[in-house]
Amino acid sequence: MIVKNYRQVTPEAAAEAPGVTVRWMITEKDGAPNFALRVFEVEPGAATPFHTHAWEHEAFILAGTGHLRAVDGETPFREGDAVFVAPEEKHQFVNDGDTVLRFICVIPLQ
Amino acid sequence: MIVKNYRQVTPEAAAEAPGVTVRWMITEKDGAPNFALRVFEVEPGAATPFHTHAWEHEAFILAGTGHLRAVDGETPFREGDAVFVAPEEKHQFVNDGDTVLRFICVIPLQ
Numbered sequence: 001m002i003v004k005n006y007r008q009v010t011p012e013a014a015a016e017a018p019g020v021t022v023r024w025m026i027t028e029k030d031g032a033p034n035f036a037l038r039v040f041e042v043e044p045g046a047a048t049p050f051h052t053h054a055w056e057h058e059a060f061i062l063a064g065t066g067h068l069r070a071v072d073g074e075t076p077f078r079e080g081d082a083v084f085v086a087p088e089e090k091h092q093f094v095n096d097g098d099t100v101l102r103f104i105c106v107i108p109l110q
Numbered sequence: 111m112i113v114k115n116y117r118q119v120t121p122e123a124a125a126e127a128p129g130v131t132v133r134w135m136i137t138e139k140d141g142a143p144n145f146a147l148r149v150f151e152v153e154p155g156a157a158t159p160f161h162t163h164a165w166e167h168e169a170f171i172l173a174g175t176g177h178l179r180a181v182d183g184e185t186p187f188r189e190g191d192a193v194f195v196a197p198e199e200k201h202q203f204v205n206d207g208d209t210v211l212r213f214i215c216v217i218p219l220q
Contacts, residue, residue, distance in 0.1 A: 025192035082135035
């Protein structure tokens with residue numbers, strides 16, 4: 001068993017996303033066989049890339065407010081929201097509030 | 111894409127665990143191909159079963175305090191902790207605080 005606080009894990013800059021960091025909390029290095037759990041932080045006014053990929057996201061909003069941008073529109077989210085992004089769905093997490101947006105994002109291990 | 115707040119999902123009683131509820135937030139019904147995301151709540155003094163199974167848990171503590179019971183001891187946890195329980199590890203989430211323990215728990219779909 002492993003227990004570690006996200007505050008004790010060094011945040012890494014997210015590729016091609018100024019103002020966005022990622023903490024890899026549970027990965028194959030911990031023995032995870034199927035999926036990885038990360039914590040993202042997005043500064044006010046920043047956003048993850050508007051992109052697509054072959055795997056899904058299962059996210060959970062811990063703090064802050066923002067919206068999920070898709071090809072056909074935007075959906076607001078807030079603390080306590082679970083967010084599912086299907087494989088190949090183009091998406092972007094946007095912080096449109098004035099505080100840090102923090103969320104968990106789980107992805108399958110390749 | 112799906113966005114839904116855990117407060118809008120009806121909690122279900124967890125089997126063989128008085129004082130424990132589960133909300134199935136993202137499942138195969140939402141189109142999830144690999145893993146399910148749930149939100150558990152454990153009342154003060156309550157606990158999940160002390161049990162084992164073939165799949166892992168990747169959890170994240172949202173609120174409250176408690177400890178993870180294992181065969182060889184106990185590990186305290188608090189808000190902001192990520193918890194990894196490997197397949198076949200005997201485990202129990204115990205709320206030893208005086209407020210509700212709330213955590214996310216992700217499991218692989220069978």
